[in-house]
Amino acid sequence: MTGKAPHLSLDLSKNEPAIELVGIDKKFGAVHANKNINLTVAKGSIHGIIGENGAGKSTLMSILYGFYQADQGEIRISGKPVTIRDSQAAIAAGIGMVHQHFMLVENFTVLENVMLGAEGGQLLRQGVSSARKELKRLEDDYGLDVDPDAVIEELPVGRQQRVEILKALYRGAEILILDEPTGVLTPAEADHLFKVLKVLRDQGKTIILITHKLREIMAITDTVSVMRRGEIVATRKTTETTVEELAELMVGRRVLLRVEKGDANPGKVLLSVKNLTVKDSRGVTMVDDVSFDVRAGEIVGIAGVAGNGQSELLEAIAGIRKPASGEILLDGKPTAGADPAELRELGLAHIPEDRHHMGLVLKFEEYENSILGYHRESRFGGAMLNLDEIRKQAEDQIEKYDIRPPNPRLKTANFSGGNQQKIVVAREIERNPDVLIIGQPTRGVDIGAIEFIHKRIIEMRDAGKAVLLVSVELDEIRSLSDRILVMFAGKVVGEQSGEANEQALGLMMAGIAA
Amino acid sequence: MSTASVPLPAWINYGLIPLLNLFLAFFFSGLVVWAIGESPFEALKLLLAGALGRGEGIGFTLFYATSFIFTGLSVAVAIHAGLFNIGSEGQAYLGGLGAALVALSLDRYVPWYVTMPFAIIGSALFGAACAAIPAWLQAKRGSHIVITTIMFNFIVSSLMNYILVRVLIVPGKMAPESRTFLEGGQLPKLDWLIGMFGGRLGAAPLNFSFLVALVMCFLVWLLIWRTKLGYEMRTLGHSPTAASYAGMRYARIVMITMLISGGLAGMMALNPVMGASARLQIEFVGGAGFVGIAVSLMGRNHPAGIILAALLFGVLYQGGAELSFDMPTITRDMIVVIQGLVILFAGALEYMLRPAIVRVYQQISGK
Numbered sequence: 035m036t037g038k039a040p041h042l043s044l045d046l047s048k049n050e051p052a053i054e055l056v057g058i059d060k061k062f063g064a065v066h067a068n069k070n071i072n073l074t075v076a077k078g079s080i081h082g083i084i085g086e087n088g089a090g091k092s093t094l095m096s097i098l099y100g101f102y103q104a105d106q107g108e109i110r111i112s113g114k115p116v117t118i119r120d121s122q123a124a125i126a127a128g129i130g131m132v133h134q135h136f137m138l139v140e141n142f143t144v145l146e147n148v149m150l151g152a153e154g155g156q157l158l159r160q161g162v163s164s165a166r167k168e169l170k171r172l173e174d175d176y177g178l179d180v181d182p183d184a185v186i187e188e189l190p191v192g193r194q195q196r197v198e199i200l201k202a203l204y205r206g207a208e209i210l211i212l213d214e215p216t217g218v219l220t221p222a223e224a225d226h227l228f229k230v231l232k233v234l235r236d237q238g239k240t241i242i243l244i245t246h247k248l249r250e251i252m253a254i255t256d257t258v259s260v261m262r263r264g265e266i267v268a269t270r271k272t273t274e275t276t277v278e279e280l281a282e283l284m285v286g287r288r289v290l291l292r293v294e295k296g297d298a299n300p301g302k303v304l305l306s307v308k309n310l311t312v313k314d315s316r317g318v319t320m321v322d323d324v325s326f327d328v329r330a331g332e333i334v335g336i337a338g339v340a341g342n343g344q345s346e347l348l349e350a351i352a353g354i355r356k357p358a359s360g361e362i363l364l365d366g367k368p369t370a371g372a373d374p375a376e377l378r379e380l381g382l383a384h385i386p387e388d389r390h391h392m393g394l395v396l397k398f399e400e401y402e403n404s405i406l407g408y409h410r411e412s413r414f415g416g417a418m419l420n421l422d423e424i425r426k427q428a429e430d431q432i433e434k435y436d437i438r439p440p441n442p443r444l445k446t447a448n449f450s451g452g453n454q455q456k457i458v459v460a461r462e463i464e465r466n467p468d469v470l471i472i473g474q475p476t477r478g479v480d481i482g483a484i485e486f487i488h489k490r491i492i493e494m495r496d497a498g499k500a501v502l503l504v505s506v507e508l509d510e511i512r513s514l515s516d517r518i519l520v521m522f523a524g525k526v527v528g529e530q531s532g533e534a535n536e537q538a539l540g541l542m543m544a545g546i547a548a
Numbered sequence: 549m550s551t552a553s554v555p556l557p558a559w560i561n562y563g564l565i566p567l568l569n570l571f572l573a574f575f576f577s578g579l580v581v582w583a584i585g586e587s588p589f590e591a592l593k594l595l596l597a598g599a600l601g602r603g604e605g606i607g608f609t610l611f612y613a614t615s616f617i618f619t620g621l622s623v624a625v626a627i628h629a630g631l632f633n634i635g636s637e638g639q640a641y642l643g644g645l646g647a648a649l650v651a652l653s654l655d656r657y658v659p660w661y662v663t664m665p666f667a668i669i670g671s672a673l674f675g676a677a678c679a680a681i682p683a684w685l686q687a688k689r690g691s692h693i694v695i696t697t698i699m700f701n702f703i704v705s706s707l708m709n710y711i712l713v714r715v716l717i718v719p720g721k722m723a724p725e726s727r728t729f730l731e732g733g734q735l736p737k738l739d740w741l742i743g744m745f746g747g748r749l750g751a752a753p754l755n756f757s758f759l760v761a762l763v764m765c766f767l768v769w770l771l772i773w774r775t776k777l778g779y780e781m782r783t784l785g786h787s788p789t790a791a792s793y794a795g796m797r798y799a800r801i802v803m804i805t806m807l808i809s810g811g812l813a814g815m816m817a818l819n820p821v822m823g824a825s826a827r828l829q830i831e832f833v834g835g836a837g838f839v840g841i842a843v844s845l846m847g848r849n850h851p852a853g854i855i856l857a858a859l860l861f862g863v864l865y866q867g868g869a870e871l872s873f874d875m876p877t878i879t880r881d882m883i884v885v886i887q888g889l890v891i892l893f894a895g896a897l898e899y900m901l902r903p904a905i906v907r908v909y910q911q912i913s914g915k
Contacts, residue, residue, distance in 0.1 A: 061910070354792055375795025384793070392793040395786045402779070407794035409779055418775050 058107035085261030086480030130202025192223035301330035304500035310360035322524035335515030387473030401428035452483030598870025603747020613862030618816035619840025635697025637837025638704035643814025646674030655733030675814015683806030755823030
């Protein structure tokens, strides 16, 4: 990181544009995903693109990376018009993409992954040694230290992401697109990523950051564009805007960024976990001797970086995964051996982390999902499905939870992320359970729906229910929880009150005892 | 990857694309016919005339289609629960034993309409029994159902060989087959059905089991889309994790689904065994179980689609037989090639044309 030029160019309009999008338009059938998009990103700047789910961010970036072709419009790179037919052409034009879900071969080394697709000839050997030299140079230039011979699956997530960035740089990327890059990172890892991005910018690379996190936009970008319903509704210099303004631009109305809630009135213990140990299918211990209680009328949040046993903990409580040892008590009664259906009858509701694979069957029509897990109830029929009753209660839920479009016959996959999540939330909350366990309630959900879902969760608490909340969004945990437990490597490593400070939580999440 | 998620109207998905696929299949079949020096148009004319031209041809076409409907339904039911049942062939074969045992024991005492319900149950039970062990191995031991059902085709084949050669054979005869059922063990021909349209059934073996097949189509539709069991099966088929989240019992659904699937395959035996030849013969299934896979795929695993696909294959079987009779250069093997091309284009390459059609559709509808 030597010889780094300080980043002084506050007036970026003087810089020549790295990318210009002129009049980009894209339709999918009746859906107008991108409407006449005009966007100019200056060379050597970090440009944020923010917008709700379904606003068209991903479509726009996919056009830039050659996954889709625009119906109309022009892409110019460094002033020259280019046609990007596929990702090969995008790479040739100097565009690199870091995907939200890494595109790495897990059992290959860093070097092998970086070379993949750019081996340079039929014989590997010469390619390997020159690639190694080039990789070393890139790592030195940009302060991206990663052991080239480390195997990907043994690296922490933050390092894996660096490999993705190195991969793009190795292919000569001048423009880097990062899609929701911090979703899988600890706060410390995210900070490190931001430092790296700043170094890249200062060395003249252009960075486009797609995110739904307003805080990141404020922390790192030079300029920001807000997308809503396929259009760019505003482009601002980051220094000249505020979080409130951006949120309003995204949603199209004023939104409450803070959750309003009163004090908790904890009652008796409704959910009790005692010395719980859970192993995954390979026999690796994922939850290690965990004990805690959740009382009526309180929200207990579990913070932690994804993959530290939270998922397995939730699945064990929900009856999906059999614990290796320990006990789970619902209202004082042990639940051992009960399957998820029986636990629902006992008053446990579960909003799962992964609505696509667990909480919903995406190919089902909406009304079919509105009974998933409760379909055996007699009001939905005996052996036959009582379709009238099922559709009627689905319509009730749609109205009450403002699920859009309000059509119970629509395929679930065709709802937006926020509305899909509302389908799950409506189903689980409407049964009026005593204990509600929730995983990632707002992952991939737009701001308007987040506000709505958070309100429902608080209402459940105020109605005297016990709520257990798992989320990797630290802000969410902090704003909703009355107590916070931090999980690291399968253990609960600390407990904090709801007003816990972020640094302390961050350290615990990284496994450094506070 | 860009066009897979674009929704197309139903008339394109279920009408235009299958028709285009079929057209391609016939086009390439035509090339093959042309390459051996015959006129493709003449061949097509002979094929269609043979299959649909006269009452007798239609009777044969519907007879073949009956078998394919049963095996198609068998495959479809399993697919809805995410199970690929390759064993319909063997299940139908063993189902024939069930039907034959019922017919052999009752035919001299009662008329056919008393025998038939027992024969339906018997064939279904034997077919289900044949599917039960692979189902149990899948549900409890995780052995892959594709492998185990294939293996069971061989096991059943050997078992039936033994039974026909050693047990059911008529003493003093050479042919490995059971005795001929008396009238109480035979399903009546459907002369009246063809007669309604002014044709004559002639020697065609179209029989009452065709109507049983149509009833089964309705019952399968009811099962899959209107019952809680069907709901659980479809949930498991689309998303095993969602099924376990919902508290559905994997082993139970797998077992029940495969028993139903095997039962439907078993019922196929009613058609050739009690409807056509009135005796249990060696290798009477003749590949109908495997054709069922193609029929189910082409029919999008929906009973209505399965009826249409089964009719198509019925046409190919019957018309193909006539064609090879009238055009000696086109042998039975050539007919198999044509059937293979249909399966290739309509089944395996089902989505080959989709991206192009999506593009055209977007251009037309976008403006």
